[in-house]
Amino acid sequence: MEWFKRVTPGLEPQTKRELPDGLWIKCDNCGEILYKKELDRNLQVCTKCAFHFRMNSDQYIQLLADEDSFVEFNRHILPADPLKFKDTKKYSDRLRDAAAKTGLEEAVRTGRCQLSGMPIILVAMDFRFIGGSMGSVVGEKISRATDIAIQEQKPLVIISASGGARMQEGALSLMQMAKTSAKLALLSDAKLPYISILTDPTTGGVTASFSMLGDIILAEPGALIGFAGPRVIKQTIGQDLPEGFQRSEFLLTHGFVDVIVHRAEMKNHVAQILSYFAQPAAPGKKIRTAPKPRTAAVPVAKSAKSRTAAKGKKTRSTTERSPRENSADE
Amino acid sequence: MANFVLDFEKPILEIERRIAELREFSNSEDMELHKEIERLETKAQKLRLEVYSKLTRWQRVQLARHPNRPYTLDYIDNMMTDFIELHGDRAFGDDPAIVAGIGKIDGIPVTLIGHQKARDTREKIRRNFGMPHPEGYRKALRVMRLAARFNRPIICLIDTPGAYPGLGAEERGQAEAIARNLFEMAHLPVPIIIVIIGEGASGGALGIGVGDRILMMENTWFSVITPEGCAAILYRNSANAPQAAEAMRVTPPDLLELKVIDRILPEPPGGAHNDHVAAAHIVKKAILDELAQLGQLKGEELVLQRVAKYAQMGVWSE
Ligand SMILES: [Zn+2]
Numbered sequence: 001m002e003w004f005k006r007v008t009p010g011l012e013p014q015t016k017r018e019l020p021d022g023l024w025i026k027c028d029n030c031g032e033i034l035y036k037k038e039l040d041r042n043l044q045v046c047t048k049c050a051f052h053f054r055m056n057s058d059q060y061i062q063l064l065a066d067e068d069s070f071v072e073f074n075r076h077i078l079p080a081d082p083l084k085f086k087d088t089k090k091y092s093d094r095l096r097d098a099a100a101k102t103g104l105e106e107a108v109r110t111g112r113c114q115l116s117g118m119p120i121i122l123v124a125m126d127f128r129f130i131g132g133s134m135g136s137v138v139g140e141k142i143s144r145a146t147d148i149a150i151q152e153q154k155p156l157v158i159i160s161a162s163g164g165a166r167m168q169e170g171a172l173s174l175m176q177m178a179k180t181s182a183k184l185a186l187l188s189d190a191k192l193p194y195i196s197i198l199t200d201p202t203t204g205g206v207t208a209s210f211s212m213l214g215d216i217i218l219a220e221p222g223a224l225i226g227f228a229g230p231r232v233i234k235q236t237i238g239q240d241l242p243e244g245f246q247r248s249e250f251l252l253t254h255g256f257v258d259v260i261v262h263r264a265e266m267k268n269h270v271a272q273i274l275s276y277f278a279q280p281a282a283p284g285k286k287i288r289t290a291p292k293p294r295t296a297a298v299p300v301a302k303s304a305k306s307r308t309a310a311k312g313k314k315t316r317s318t319t320e321r322s323p324r325e326n327s328a329d330e
Numbered sequence: 331m332a333n334f335v336l337d338f339e340k341p342i343l344e345i346e347r348r349i350a351e352l353r354e355f356s357n358s359e360d361m362e363l364h365k366e367i368e369r370l371e372t373k374a375q376k377l378r379l380e381v382y383s384k385l386t387r388w389q390r391v392q393l394a395r396h397p398n399r400p401y402t403l404d405y406i407d408n409m410m411t412d413f414i415e416l417h418g419d420r421a422f423g424d425d426p427a428i429v430a431g432i433g434k435i436d437g438i439p440v441t442l443i444g445h446q447k448a449r450d451t452r453e454k455i456r457r458n459f460g461m462p463h464p465e466g467y468r469k470a471l472r473v474m475r476l477a478a479r480f481n482r483p484i485i486c487l488i489d490t491p492g493a494y495p496g497l498g499a500e501e502r503g504q505a506e507a508i509a510r511n512l513f514e515m516a517h518l519p520v521p522i523i524i525v526i527i528g529e530g531a532s533g534g535a536l537g538i539g540v541g542d543r544i545l546m547m548e549n550t551w552f553s554v555i556t557p558e559g560c561a562a563i564l565y566r567n568s569a570n571a572p573q574a575a576e577a578m579r580v581t582p583p584d585l586l587e588l589k590v591i592d593r594i595l596p597e598p599p600g601g602a603h604n605d606h607v608a609a610a611h612i613v614k615k616a617i618l619d620e621l622a623q624l625g626q627l628k629g630e631e632l633v634l635q636r637v638a639k640y641a642q643m644g645v646w647s648e
Contacts, residue, residue, distance in 0.1 A: 082588065082645035083579050087564035136644030143641060165532075165554045167564060170578040171590045174554040175643040177533060178540045181509060182516035182637045189517065205554065207505035208493075208533040213513050227505035227533070228495030232559075236495050246500055256503045 027051055043263045052220050052263055054200055056102075057109045057126035060159050064267050065113035065122060072111035074144055079106055079137045083170055091168040094130060102128045106137040107162070110145040115157070116271035118278060121149040123158040127201070132162035134206050135169040139176025142210060146183035150190045155274055159197045160211040163229075164204015177209035184213050193277040195270055198225050198248070198257070212256070216273055218266070219248035219257045334397045338381055338389055342600065345374040378600055385549075388572035390581045391557060393549035394528045398603035400610065401460075402429050402444030402487045405527065408610030409617075410435055410442065416473055418465075422502060425466030427458045427494070428538065430473040432482070436618055441477035443470045443538050444487030447528070460529075461494040464507035467537045471511050474518060481629075483521040483621055486538045491556055493534030508537040515540035516637055519629025523620050525595070525613055526550045527602075531559075542636050543620045544590070547613070548597040551580040552590070590643060 018025055018036075025034050029051035039046070043063065044053040055063070061070050085091035099105060107129035113122050123145050125132045142158070149156040165173040187194055196214025198207075200223035208227055211217075219225060226246035234241055244250050251257040261269045335343055349370045352363055385393070393399075406413050406429070413433030417424040430443045447460035470486075477484050493504055515522060515538075522541030530539070530552030546552065553560075560578055561570035579585075582594040595616050602609035624632065 077646050077648045080645050080647045083577065085577050087574075087577060136646045139644055140646055167555055167560050167578065169554075169645075170580065170588075171553045171585055172588060172644050174532060174536060174552075175590055175640065177509075177536055178512050178516070179640040179643055181512035182540070182640045185513050185516040186637060188513075205533055208508040208537075209512055210509070212503075212506040212509040225505075226500050227493065227508070228500065233495045233497070233500065237497060241497070245497070250501075254501050254503065256506050 028053070045263055050221070050262070052200065052222060054127060054161070055263075056128055057104070057124040057159075060124045060199075061109070061111075061113070061122065063263065064115055064157065064159075064270065066115065066117065070111050070113040070122065072109055073148070074110055074141050075105060077106070077137050077140055077144075079135060081168075082136070082172060083168070085168040085170075087168075094168070098129045102126065104129050106141070107132045107134070108138045108141050110141045112148075112152075112154075115274065116267065118271065118274050119152075119154055120274065121145050121152070121154050121156045123156070125159060125161045125206075127161040127163075130166065132160075132206075133164060133166035133173075134162060134176050135166035135173045136176065138166075139173075139179050142180045143183045146180070146187050149192055150187055153190075153192065155193045155195065155277065156187060157195045157197065157270060158210060158214075159199060160202040160206055161199045162202060162204070162206040162211075164206055174205065177205045180210040181213060184210055188215075193274065195273060197266070197270075199223050201225070203227070203229055214258075217256070217258050218261050218269060219251065219259075220263060220266070221248055221260050223248045225251050225257075336389070336392050336396065338385075339600070342374055342378050342381060345370055345377065349374065375599075382600070386572070387551070387575040387579070387581050387584075388557070390549055391529075391551045391571075391575050393601055393603075394551050396549075396601065396603045397449055399528055400602055400606040401448070401489060402442075402446045402527070404606050405444070405487060405610050405613060406431075406433070406442060408607050409614035410440075413442070417469070419468035419472060421468060422465045425458075425463050425469060426456050427460055427462040427490075428466035428470055430470055432473075432477075435485075435614060438483070438618075438621065440483050440485055440617075440621075441473055442485045442487070443473060444527075445490040445535075445538070447489060458494055460490045461492055462490065462534060462537070463494055463496075463499050464502040464504050467493075467507035467511050470538045471514055474515065474522075478518045478520050481520055483523065483624070484518070484541070485617055486522065486524050486541065488524060488526040488530045488535045488539050488552075489528035490531055490534045491529050492531040492559075493537060505533075508533045511537045512540055516640070517633045519633055521621060521624035521627075521632060522636075523617055523624070525617070526552050526591075527613070529556075531556045540636075540640070542624055542632060542639070543592050545593045545595055545613075545616055545620070546582040546585065546591045547595050547602060547609075548582060549601050550582065551575070552582075552585055553578045553580040588645070 023036055025036050025039055027034055027046045030049035032048040044055050079095050081092045104126055108125045110123045123142055193215050196211055196217045198211060198219040202211050202225045224246055225248060230241055248260050252260055349367055352367050410433040413431055415429060415431040427446060429446045432441055445460045446457050448454045448457040474484050524539050524541040524544045526546040528550055532555050557571035557575040558568040560574035562568040585591045586594060595612050598605040598608035
């Protein structure tokens with residue numbers, strides 16, 4: 001199931017080579033000159049070689065959610081700079097620049113929507129915002145989205161696109177891996193389906209937490225998916241990496257992806273899978289009823305305290321607000 | 331153990347060497363020499379306090395990597411009885427970078443899992459420098475599930491520079507193995523105590539590092555990536571590791587302040603590498619304390635508390 005061979009290496013930013021007049025784009029993979037409008041119509045997939053260009057969260061929401069059905073929640077959760085981190089650039093400046101460049105508050109968007117008429121909780125990461133990296137806000141928004149899925153008894157769909165955990169928040173970023181995975185354990189206990197969609201790239205701490213925990217894992221063709229980045233592996237083993245290493249097809253071969261799905265087919269696939277899980281047991285046959293979900297309610301941490309983030313802004317943790325309140329910003 | 335001395339340890343060790351020399355040549359009647367020895371001992375003590383009270387974050391990282399530091403098997407030797415190591419993930423193989431087994435601490439049956447580093451070259455290679463493959467995490471999970479079935483507490487000792495970034499590791503699903511452990515450890519209905527005994531780097535550490543209590547030895551570090559890895563990416567030069575260690579705030583006091591860990595365990599004078607037995611005693615006592623508290627809770631309560639504990643982690647504004 002290989003539509004094409006991707007020749008661009010690793011985690012390098014995918015550059016859509018726009019030609020000077022702005023109407024044409026050169027395909028990174030096959031070199032074909034593509035009419036921009038044609039590429040837009042074709043869901044950012046090369047009409048000649050089926051190379052999947054990266055898409056942003058808007059485009060993915062449009063791809064999966066029924067028209068005008070997506071209602072975002074928790075946009076008001078904003079990044080802080082708990083470590084006062086500075087390398088060659090201040091983290092606070094990086095955040096501000098990323099926000100200005102993308103119009104996003106963070107690297108993930110979460111909300112309710114309909115998918116082919118079925119209500120779901122949808123999470124879409126956005127690689128443009130600091131490489132889609134996961135810090136406290138990404139972890140918190142995904143955790144709350146999972147809480148809401150449990151509370152409203154809805155399936156969860158997460159589209160991953162990330163270079164991994166965000167270094168600028170140190171161990172706090174690392175702990176988001178445990179946090180999101182722990183919430184998914186509750187979702188699983190509540191017998192609600194979670195579909196994980198892997199896009200280019202999905203690596204590091206994101207792959208090693210919620211991305212790989214889907215009940216069903218779908219991947220776009222040719223996406224880079226792995227734990228360690230190709231450059232680190234190459235350096236460690238001191239040899240070139242085999243062709244196709246860490247691509248979707250490689251993961252399928254090794255048993256870590258259920259289905260590779262062409263972008264044009266993605267919505268249909270997700271809908272079909274969701275309807276399988278949603279359908280009541282076949283009539284006439286006696287089926288042992290499953291025990292009631294153990295954790296319909298979200299556990300409340302008694303010790304949850306508000307914390308003070310950078311600049312003395314009041315911060316609070318998820319457990320202080322009910323999911324209803326969470327969506328107050330809609 | 332080979333003699334290995336960090337730069338900032340040198341002045342202290344120099345005085346200690348003088349003391350040893352004087353002791354050797356002094357006879358019991360020589361009061362002058364006795365006085366000199368006493369004076370030097372006070373001086374060494376003062377210097378040690380001074381040096382260790384203002385270690386930089388990078389110096390702390392170096393101590394965490396000290397080759398004479400006790401490793402998982404040293405702790406097992408010094409704080410457990412009747413330990414039986416269990417091998418293999420029942421699917422692919424056995425990963426020597428992770429030790430797992432059953433035994434007793436003060437008569438209490440527990441399951442213990444830990445990263446394993448080594449001191450001599452051959453053994454280092456066999457243990458892969460404490461960098462696990464997927465089968466290591468899957469072995470750990472198998473043994474943890476066994477513990478949960480028989481209601482045995484789980485102790486995890488963390489000491490790794492990271493999960494191994496190699497071809498086989500990726501082929502066999504390093505990311506899936508770690509993710510699965512995070513997911514399963516979140517809802518195992520028995521007490522899980524994590525002790526960071528050396529290095530705690532990234533998902534490689536976290537893969538056996540989710541629990542009810544997270545304790546950290548005094549001279550250790552824990553973060554999302556190694557200081558070298560962070561420096562290589564953000565400064566484009568791994569030589570900037572000391573700055574990266576500062577920027578990421580990787581030491582126990584930092585992480586206590588950020589509410590990532592629960593408790594810091596003080597080490598014997600001069601660090602755990604100076605006294606393995608005393609270090610193990612400190613860890614053993616802390617484990618017993620925590621077990622006494624966690625033992626009061628039912629499995630379901632433990633799980634809810636654990637999930638809530640992680641749910642609070644992170645800093646954001648809203
Ligand atoms: Zn093409």
